[in-house]
Structure formats: C-alpha cells, structure tokens
Amino acid sequence: MTTTPSTEDRIWAALSHLSALAFGFGILLPVVGWSDQRRKSKYASFQCLQALGYQSLGYTVWILLTLLVIIALLFIMIPAISIADFNGGDVDSIIGTWMIVIFIAMFGLMGLYVIFPVMAAISSALGRDYRYPMMGNRLARYLGYDSTNEERLNEDHEDRWVAAMGHFSIIIALWGMLAPLTALLLQGKRSLFLKFQSIQTLVYQAIATILYFGAGFVYLFGIFLLAAIMGIAGNLQSGSTAGMLGFIIFIIASLIAIAIILLIPLFHILGQYAGYRVLKGDDYHYPVLGKLVEKSISRKTSLPESTAGDGGLSL
Numbered sequence: 001m002t003t004t005p006s007t008e009d010r011i012w013a014a015l016s017h018l019s020a021l022a023f024g025f026g027i028l029l030p031v032v033g034w035s036d037q038r039r040k041s042k043y044a045s046f047q048c049l050q051a052l053g054y055q056s057l058g059y060t061v062w063i064l065l066t067l068l069v070i071i072a073l074l075f076i077m078i079p080a081i082s083i084a085d086f087n088g089g090d091v092d093s094i095i096g097t098w099m100i101v102i103f104i105a106m107f108g109l110m111g112l113y114v115i116f117p118v119m120a121a122i123s124s125a126l127g128r129d130y131r132y133p134m135m136g137n138r139l140a141r142y143l144g145y146d147s148t149n150e151e152r153l154n155e156d157h158e159d160r161w162v163a164a165m166g167h168f169s170i171i172i173a174l175w176g177m178l179a180p181l182t183a184l185l186l187q188g189k190r191s192l193f194l195k196f197q198s199i200q201t202l203v204y205q206a207i208a209t210i211l212y213f214g215a216g217f218v219y220l221f222g223i224f225l226l227a228a229i230m231g232i233a234g235n236l237q238s239g240s241t242a243g244m245l246g247f248i249i250f251i252i253a254s255l256i257a258i259a260i261i262l263l264i265p266l267f268h269i270l271g272q273y274a275g276y277r278v279l280k281g282d283d284y285h286y287p288v289l290g291k292l293v294e295k296s297i298s299r300k301t302s303l304p305e306s307t308a309g310d311g312g313l314s315l
Helices: 006-024 025-038 042-085 093-123 138-143 154-173 176-188 192-230 242-278 289-298
Strands: none
Touching: 006 025, 006 042, 025 042, 025 176, 042 093, 042 138, 042 154, 042 176, 093 154, 138 154, 138 242, 154 176, 154 192, 154 242, 176 192, 192 242, 192 289
16 A cells, blocks of 8 residues: 555546546546555545545535526526516517526536546646545545555445445436446445445436436327327317327326426435435435345345444534
8 A cells, every 4th residue: 555646546546536527427437446546555545536526426516506506597587588578678688698697607617517626637647635625634534544654544434435425426317327336346246335335326326217218208208199199291180189189198298207307306315315324324225125135135145234323424
C-alpha cells in the first residue's frame, strides 16, 4: 500500500474524476478503479471513491437543483408573459428573452457540475490530494484516510460507501445500474455484504427502469391505437363511435402512464433512503425484495449478520 502517488495512481484518479463528464455512463469507471487499486494505493482508492460519490450524490444534487431552477424560472416567466399579453406588449420578444435566460441558466448549471471533476482530475494528475467541497473531508474521516501514514482504508466502510452510492445512483436513469453491477462483478465474491446490497439494488433499479420505459410504452400505445381506430387515411370521422372509443382508450392509456410516472419518484426516494441507511451502518433490505434476494443468495452461501449501528457516516 503506497503513500506517494505513482503515475498509475494519478492516471486512475484523474480518469475516475473525468468520467463524470459522461453524465451517468461514466459511473462504472470509479468502481473499476477502486476495485483495481484498493490494495495497491489508498490515494487512488480514495480518489476513485470520491469520484464515485460525486457522480452519485453530486449528480443527485445537480439534478434536483436544475429542476428547482427550471420550475422557479417558469413560475416567473408565465405570469410575466400573461401580464405582457394583457397589456398588449410584444409577447414573442418576451418569450424569446426568457428562453435565452433559461438557456443561460442551464448552461451555467452544467458548467457548475463539470468544473469540480475537472479541477479534481487536474489536481490528481499533479499528485495532489484533492477534496470535493462538503464531501471530501467527511469521506476521508469515514474511510480513515490519511495521506501521511501507511494505514489501510477502513474496508467495511469502503464496501458501505460503494453499496450506498449504488443505491443513490437510482437517480441516473438506466446507467445508474452500472454502479451496483460493476461492484457485484468485481467484488461480489470477496464481500457477501456488498454482493447482497449490489444484487438487491440492481433488481430494484431494474424495476424502476422498467416502470419508466413502461409508462412511455403505454402512452405511445394509446396514441397508436387512437390513430389506428380513427383511421390514418381518414376513413373514420372523429365523432363516430369508433372515434370516441379510440379517444377513450387514449385517455385511459394516458392516465395509466401518468400514474406510473408518479410512482417513479417514490422509488427514487426509497433508493436515497436505502443509501443513507447503509452509510449509517445498517444492512438495509428493500421491502419484500430484500428478503427475496436474501433467500436466493442464502441457498448457495450464508449472508453476514446485520451490522446495524456499526460505524455509520456522520452526516
């Protein structure tokens, strides 16, 4: 376990930080880097785990901040356009101005997200011990990381951090599954705890992803069925019985799609809660799913006992 960053350490650290520029897809690289370097270099391991945390926690914060900014701008823009239209103002000009404002805000938020991993990558390439704002020092304490000694990182907390980031990554549609999948493939045989958490996280995110795309499929199916019944060639009139039936089916399909979409945030909230519980020291089980996964794994091997209260992350 080296203390002075070698060229290989710096490359792994820099690439792990830069993978954040892939906006979700790059989340597998920090897990690969940590898995490769966890017993070779604690500097590279720590930087990879930091990068993983930024792409999971940081991405979550960035998504929520972006949504809040967009909603706030829309709440201001809509009344402004209505007032201008009532007073006979140039509505098109006002809409154009607000579109520019929204574009600048989106570009600025994107720049805010990428600036930190770029700074981290440059610092890592120079062999410096970079810490992300708010997260870096807390993670260092949680892992027992000190660049001045040769002590290993806390292995239990390493596994917990990787497992928790897998839970948090549910906010990243589809690509978020890469984090628990990579952890399972690379470290599942070594750690039964990480194996269990990764499997249940992977299945849980797969269900959420299926619901997400299923909602889109139901909506498109309703549109297709409406077009088929109405007659693409115009053979049927919209006021006919067949036309009304198609419209009713479309409304039902739309309501089902909306109901499914409304369920997805609940999946995200539970995923965030699961990650928090794992960091606090619990062997978290998703309702119903956790027990099913545990039984499936226990047929081949035994799971470790729950470590509730075992050195959780101080938040």
